[in-house]
Amino acid sequence: AQKVTQAQTEISVVEKEDVTLDCVYETRDTTYYLFWYKQPPSGELVFLIRRNSFDEQNEISGRYSWNFQKSTSSFNFTITASQVVDSAVYFCALSEVGNAGNMLTFGGGTRLMVKP
């Protein structure tokens, strides 16, 4: 069975600091998808990224970047020059292609607090 571990339950940084959120996963499938979602204080889930297991290229989107390393089963998320608006709970999730890639297994989430 698949499992996602986000070992950091809470992180506190000062605005403009860089911060990395760790995600480690376990799966028996060779083909799978990894996701990151943001949950701001208002409670909704905001999709950030989907990455399939065949694509190990790192991705950058503005201040966000993702480092996928299949060798260590990790999919870490870095926010550069953090801002107060980045304060949220961030979830990493895994979906195996065997179930059409739709059933998500979530990590426990990392609460990020960015202080001004």
Added chain:
Amino acid sequence: NAGVTQTPKFQVLKTGQSMTLQCAQDMNHEYMSWYRQDPGMGLRLIHYSVGAGITDQGEVPNGYNVSRSTTEDFPLRLLSAAPSQTSVYFCASSYLGTGKNTIYFGEGSWLTVV
């Protein structure tokens, strides 16, 4: 463009009461699902459906029923609410098939059972 719509957003129930959480999507997605979110545990899958007339259990199905009579709607029923069902519930939908499985979530329903 409504996306995934959940109602109600907030609900307080007494132990033993029944209720239905509604979920509707307007994107013609085949796949719909319900998750519950509890502190420190992320989201866990309750039930899911891959199309009208087809439902199956997820990780934590006990105490919940679902049906899928149309592509658009996927209601979640609590037949006899228990305090352990106090949680935040999210409905999600997506297309089936690899390569296009971005999963869209509703805004959540906060349920308290007293």
